[in-house]
Amino acid sequence: MAVQNTFHHAWNVLANKDANGDYILLADKLPLIHTAVLAACDGLDGLSDGLIDDPRRCHFNPSTLVCDNPATCLSPAEAAVVRKLHDGATDSRGNRLEPYISHEWGSELEWTLFVPTAQGQTVASENFALSYLRYLAQPNNPRPAYKLTDLKLTVESFWKTVMPSSSYMAALDPDLSAFKRSGGKLILWHGWNDQHISPQGTLIYYDALRRTVKDADSFAKLYMFPGLAHCAGGEGPNSFDVLTPVMNWVESGHQPNRIVATGAARTRPVFPYPVVARYDGTGSTDDASNFIASTPRNPVRTDAKWVGQSLYSSQYQAWPRAKNGKLVLTPQPSPPAATARRTQ
Template sequence: MGNQQPFSHRLSKVSLGALLIAGASQSAYAQLSCSNVNTDTLGIPGVRVESSQPVAESASLPAHCQIRAVTAERVGQDGHDYAIQFEMNLPDQWNGSFVHQFNGGNDGEVKAATGPLLSGNTDRTALGEGYAVLSSDAGHDGSTYPEAGLAGGSRFGLDPEARLYYGYKTVETLTPIAKQIIHNFYDQEPEYSYGVGCSNGGRHAMVAASRLGDAYDGFLVGAPGFNLPKAAVQHALDVQQLSAINGDVRTSLTDEDRVLVASAVIQACDALDGLEDQMVSDIAACQATFDIDNYVCAEGQSDACIAPAKAQALKTIYAGPKDRKGNALYSDWAWDPGIAGGNWKFWKISSGIPPWDNLPLIGVMGSSSLAQIFTTPPTEIAGDPATLNQFLLDFDIANDGDMIYARRGKFHESAMSFMTPPDVDNPKLKKFNRSGGKMIIFHGVSDPVFSYLDTENWYKRLSDNYHGKADRFVKLYPVPGMNHCSGGMTTDDFNLFEQLVNWVENGEEPEAVMASHRAGAEKFSGWSETRTRKLCPYPQTAKYTGGDPESAESFTCE
């Protein structure tokens, strides 16, 4: 990793690495140019080049060579054709390093390999900074099943091998291939290798850190869905509880309701960090302080209070799903003012996007994924909104939630086996740590898709395994008010990738990180458009120490 050990030694530890080096056409290395890259000249066994073309410099991206290729082609047990489709962008002015762009959702599409560097600022990309970048569809084409409608993106879950590629095999397969392409194209190995992703992309990163610990120097991980099958069970709970309020998820919690809850959290917790600014930095103290029952409407009261049925639904949702013995099937959730954010509504209440507009996005993705990928045996499900919604309403959480751990017949691995890091319950990341790897994780405290508290508890277990010193190679940054990956009532413009690179390459350990409010982004009234805050590495929190209340300089991490 980096300057830790020779490239050939590192790559040989990765699945397929030795085969690729042995089979590659060494004589072609110094002769490749974008115009003559094809299957034969690239010379990597099992890799078929579909196109290679130069792309001119644009306002946001440098001139680069774009290679689109396919590997791991096969016919699935369900009779459909499968393959890993991927794109590599190789800049003319290469900085010598590589970024694996881990994509989100159910994958199934080759997103443009630009390497978004996460946070609410979408202008920063790895390709724009001179990195060679890889993106893939994770081993399945989401457009293969048009007859399945909205469930088509997860229909691949009926094939057991496609499940494994989605979970971990695609990253294992492509990591050595990408490095070999870089070697063949530039006649030079990448000096440093990074993985970057949010949501399911963050899950890919954490799985790679666990399974391929010596293949990457650093990971930037956002809102990691490392317990994605468990979160899918949570989505069933969400839909059941919200629908029970008035029979319609879309109108279960109005914008005014969510603002009322946010205001209640602010009233209880805002001053805990030393400043009343409609942001809650002391997360732990707020969870111990806030009780939604204190804000429920009394009999005959209707203004400035939360209706009892709505408060009860939120209490049940925030407590997380339970099995028939009362044991947690996922995680509890953090109370935070970011519940007022539009991104929270988008995922939990209503996406507002036809034909999904009568379901929250988790009702679409969560339903089809729970049915077809995360439970065993899978349930083939129709893709119309009514059917998707009904599946979640009918899902027996207490008795069937443990189907995410099941194996049966040709499905030799459970969802919790192929989707999560092998050491998820007792994280150690031994190989990654021994190899000198570094990881930065960030997570919005008001993330409506994956619980911040689940990530915090994972980090606590990692820290316990390193006697409180896990921060020597892994840092966690909670982002108050932020929703899923970005957005919410927050300051979500920050550059943690820069911090990661400085840590990996220069030994500069990250500390407090500047976060800015994006001009035009949603916010509570009274906020300055130029508000800045400090993101503090867990377990520190930002405390107000005096000065301009809109400036990060007025806070210290304690």
């Protein structure tokens, strides 16, 4: 919650500003970028259908769009912004201030959340970041005059900014052993094209859960929906039911497997991560019945090395209470043991 609404959304804005404070990349270039990404990566899953089933396999290089024709190409500065928006926030030394891959390849049409159509606009990402930085990051010390340029992109600033609010506003503790013992069942889901909350956070949490709790798959499943934007929308099927499967799991002991998503004039099955859907070669590619479950021989490993990776732990949570108009945290939170990791 804290990293999402500070460095993540602030970077969406700051990475796209020049020395004069003007935007470098405008939304009219997003279809061009999206078309190029699909041309490079749509067929990686064996089917050219406008969806990238695992964008982490896509290694698109925005510099391939650089040329002298602004109508059909990007400028070097625009290409650099695209790379920054994809990769995510870093400091001047390359330390990652959020998990690697802030916005997945294939989600470019959804970037209007933070890429404006014209100069002078205030994008949603700026409002998200300023609301949090002014009134929630330091709950007992509101800063109504705070500006995005006040946010320092350093490791020291990272911990000062995300603590103490991470200690009570972030649900990152992967130790769900008590939940498991109680008979609880959990379905996590995320859209690969989510333009607001990076899918990487959910993937990292799920990996941490599986490392922390033995046999985590017996009570927790993760579903990743290709083409799905933030909660709804996007180019992929975006309507599905996860409530019935989790009810059947709790009440009847039936583990969830295939969930069918509908929309965009097609249906598509989604299987528990890391299993993916593969076309069986028969019938329409818009019909979920023509897809089978496939476990990748070499699953992509999520890159979890970033400054705040130790936030996915049980070390620092605190319980808040109000006293004399102030928020008191017990115990007093301190950053979990952390080491900065430099990216190459």
